[in-house]
Amino acid sequence: MVVAMSTSTLAPSRSFGFSPRALARGRTEDPAWVRPALIAVVLLAAALCLWDITVSGNGNDYYAAAAKAGSVSWKAWFFGSLDPGSFITVDKPPLSLWVLGLSVRALGFSSASLLVPQALMTIASVGLLYATVRRAFASPAAGLLAALALALTPVVVALGRFDDPDALLVLLFVGAAYLFVRALESGATKWLVWAGVVVGLAFMTKMLQGWMIVPALVAAYLLAGPPALGRRLWQLGLFGAVMVAVSAAWPVAVSVWPGSTPYIGGSTDGSVWDLIFGYNGFGRIVGGDGPGPGGGGPTFGGSSGVLRMFNEQVGAQVAWLLPIAAIGLLAGLWLTRRAARTDRVRAAWVLFGVWAAVHVVVFSGQEGIFHPYYVSALAPAITALAGTGAVTLWRWSARSLAGVIALDVALLATGVVALVLLRRADYASWLSIAVPVVTTVALVGVTWLRLDGERSRGRLAAVAVAGVLAALASPAAYSVATTDHALAGGNLLGGPTQLSRGGFGGPGGPRGGPSTNTTLSKYLEAHQGSAKYLVAVTGSQSTAPIIVATGKPVVTIGGFNGGDNAPTVAQLEQLVRSGQLRYVLLGGGGPGGGNQAIQAWVQQHGTVVTGSLYRVSA
Secondary structure (H helix, E strand, C coil): CCCCCCHHHCCCCCCCCCCHHHHHHCCCCCCCCHHHHHHHHHHHHHHHHHCCHHHHCCCCHHHHHHHHHHHHCHHHHHHCECCCCCCEECCCCCHHHHHHHHHHHHHCCCHHHHHHHHHHHHHHHHHHHHHHHHHHHCCHHHHHHHHHHHHCCHHHHHHCCCCCCHHHHHHHHHHHHHHHHHHHHHCCHHHHHHHHHHHHHHHHHHHHHHHCCHHHHHHHHHHHCCCCHHHHHHHHHHHHHHHHHHHHHHHHHHHCCCCCCCECCCCCCCCHHHHHHHHHHHHHHHCCCCCCCCCCHHHHHCCCCCCHHHCCCCHHHHHHHHHHHHHHHHHHHHHCCCCCCCCHHHHHHHHHHHHHHHHHHHHHHCCCCCCHHHHHHCHHHHHHHHHHHHHHHHHHHCCCHHHHHHHHHHHHHHHHHHHHHHCCCCCCCCHHHHHHHHHHHHHHHHHHHHHHCCCCHHHHHHHHHHHHHHHHHHHHHHHHHHCCCCCCCCCCCCCCHHHHCCCCCCCCCCCCCCCCCHHHHHHHHHCCCCCCECCEEECHHHHHHHHHHHCCCCEEECCCCCCCCCCCHHHHHHHHHCCCECCEEEEECCCCCCCHHHHHHHHHHCCCCCHHHCCCCC
């Protein structure tokens, strides 16, 4: 049997330098249309991410405040503190905030300095996924389809236009996959070492979620790495050691910091290790997330279960291509079943297949906090499998009736899923008609090509175009719709505005959270005196806009949702007695509801400042 895209089809890797002509031409062994098509895909990704990107204002004010803090104070930058006074950190590791903090420090605080780096990360992910798939499967067509599908995935576009850390996580995951593909080619240890660094940085972006790609990387190399088994195990051990060392560098530095440190937001005891294994670790899997109430649990992403990836909350973000990705994976593994152990194509199927499977299983069963945008980490695997699966099924259908059946089933299932997802939202009703029509044309065309035997270039092109439109028209429409409105930070969703209604308000851009009371801020600044902190307020939904507006240290009582144990009543009393804090704003806060003991102490010992006193002399 002839195996689709086996390693025998791999073209030699050639260095073509960095001259403009070579860059425009690409690999000399590729057809001339490949590089212009790649440039077009990257430009499409750039348009979707950058068009009117500032419509979302500061994006998620929670992260915007931390970026502002990091641009004012290097200590706040290092810890990922919410305010320049480093009272409390955000509930994530700081790598993404390091990027944003440096951007704001260099360019000044603005919507563009916050959001453009996110767009650039997403654009880079699209280009790097092309390079990874093209190299892994020796198919520029597969690489182009994978990159195009990633560029048109609604949740990926949304994250490319917002300041959540997941855009960086996606880039690092694709980078790790690329490095392992290079290791599969040569067996060189250096690629595994660099991959360890990249996965460690992924941990620094989303903690334990950054390690979710590890089973896929290890499985692929353990199966197909060129060296003997003993050396493969030694290399993977080195990869793991580097990964752990890079992952642990920041938590260890925080733990041994010689001076005062901020409270680690999201932890129950102020420890970074509690955050890693609790709120951002096993708490996400089994529930009981975080120290305070109001975490939202799985409600953001709907109930856990085998169909979560297709439900009302998650489906439109990433599920459009799951059917063709799954069928393509099964076909690829079947067609390469007799390949040599070191077959790089089969190894690539394993890499992307395990990547997808692990994420689907974990996300589907997750009982703790689960936001739909988390599935962005799954998107590169799905789009790689879908793009390569489409090419594999297309080639298989040219020589086998089984291939025709597999391709038709994949197209039909993809069309059905698209129709179900489209009918959930009152948006672009014409797609509910167009998608079945185009899918039918593609189904008939695939069968006709096989039965008729005439595979002229025109017929092949017409059927291929119909198939691509059937699969990508719907996510493309949702991705375009993502660009025409401001995105909210609490529960970020791609697609038309209808999908985001009813989500958790949370900190966010102009439509995502409370606006700053300018008069109050002016009063506080005018009367701050020698106090270190401008004011103390419960919850980041109230303090983040103040930090963004003033750039001043602020005590965020209870952290993100008001439930963290910081400060205690005794600590707040000490701040007041030492003159570091003069004002406390009662009320505010997030779902946690605030610290009642602190509010009671403030009411007992404080003096009310009425609104009429918020007058500041010119």
